[in-house]
Amino acid sequence: MAAPTEKHxxxxxxxxxxxxxxxxxxxxxxxxxxxxxxxxxxxxxxxTKHLQILTEAELISGRxxxxxxxxxxxxxxxxxxxxxxxxxxxxxGNKLAMLKHLVEDENY
Amino acid sequence: MAAPTEKHxxxxxxxxxxxxxxxxxxxxxxxxxxxxxxxxxxxxxxxTKHLQILTEAELISGRxxxxxxxxxxxxxxxxxxxxxxxxxxxxxGNKLAMLKHLVEDENY
DNA sequence: TAAACATACAACCAAATGGTTACATATTCA
DNA sequence: TGAATATGTAACCATTTGGTTGTATGTTTA
Numbered sequence: 693m694a695a696p697t698e699k700h701x702x703x704x705x706x707x708x709x710x711x712x713x714x715x716x717x718x719x720x721x722x723x724x725x726x727x728x729x730x731x732x733x734x735x736x737x738x739x740t741k742h743l744q745i746l747t748e749a750e751l752i753s754g755r756x757x758x759x760x761x762x763x764x765x766x767x768x769x770x771x772x773x774x775x776x777x778x779x780x781x782x783x784x785g786n787k788l789a790m791l792k793h794l795v796e797d798e799n800y
Numbered sequence: 801m802a803a804p805t806e807k808h809x810x811x812x813x814x815x816x817x818x819x820x821x822x823x824x825x826x827x828x829x830x831x832x833x834x835x836x837x838x839x840x841x842x843x844x845x846x847x848t849k850h851l852q853i854l855t856e857a858e859l860i861s862g863r864x865x866x867x868x869x870x871x872x873x874x875x876x877x878x879x880x881x882x883x884x885x886x887x888x889x890x891x892x893g894n895k896l897a898m899l900k901h902l903v904e905d906e907n908y
Numbered sequence: 909t910a911a912a913c914a915t916a917c918a919a920c921c922a923a924a925t926g927g928t929t930a931c932a933t934a935t936t937c938a
Numbered sequence: 939t940g941a942a943t944a945t946g947t948a949a950c951c952a953t954t955t956g957g958t959t960g961t962a963t964g965t966t967t968a
Contacts, residue, residue: 725914
């Protein structure tokens with residue numbers, strides 16, 4: 693079988709600048725939706741949709757607390773991006789990465 | 801003034817799996833369009849559009865050679881992604897990154 | 909309990925995305 | 939030169955994306 697087709701992959705999730713800004717905000721602090729929305733020049737509904745996409749990519753999660761919904765960061769899925777990037781590091785003169793590839797990659 | 805709004809930023813460019821696969825192919829070798837297109841189950845025209853987007857992100861460039869157009873990889877713009885990612889490395893237990901942030905980041 | 913607050917959700921919309929087919933043009937080769 | 943090859947490009951299409959407004963629901967708080 694093929695890979696278990698992720699509903700929203702992390703590459704798509706981080707493609708949008710608004711969503712990257714949300715991640716930055718949540719890296720500082722967990723926050724309720726309204727506080728996140730205050731940082732943007734768009735409706736709370738629009739922000740909520742971005743939060744859903746980030747949630748599907750498992751980059752954030754929200755818990756209900758009273759009438760608020762508090763979102764927090766889960767940076768782990770970003771390792772997928774990091775791994776993908778590491779393949780290209782050998783091309784741009786990062787000596788540590790080159791060494792890593794020298795050791796690990798037969799074809800290098 | 802704001803930043804000089806890039807026509808196609810690198811995050812959008814790498815968001816699509818087809819385009820990531822193109823980058824991988826060109827990491828192995830420079831190739832003409834038709835050879836790239838052969839790797840995909842879609843029309844040459846569709847592949848050409850992906851090549852345009854990657855070109856606008858300056859991740860690849862093409863030169864005309866006879867009747868062929870040869871594309872090659874330019875991985876440099878990926879450093880922008882790498883830099884963006886590095887901010888989150890302090891969260892996932894990479895000791896080198898943590899050290900880096902300890903040294904560089906006052907608020908850490 | 910009534911008002912204010914925080915969120916949820918449905919319905920709608922314009923533009924972007926990712927693909928197609930058809931046809932035109934430039935280059936090479938027999 | 940004529941056919942085959944490689945690419946360019948226009949026109950079109952369905953779906954996704956990123957946003958909106960309006961209304962409903964649950965939770966504090968005065």
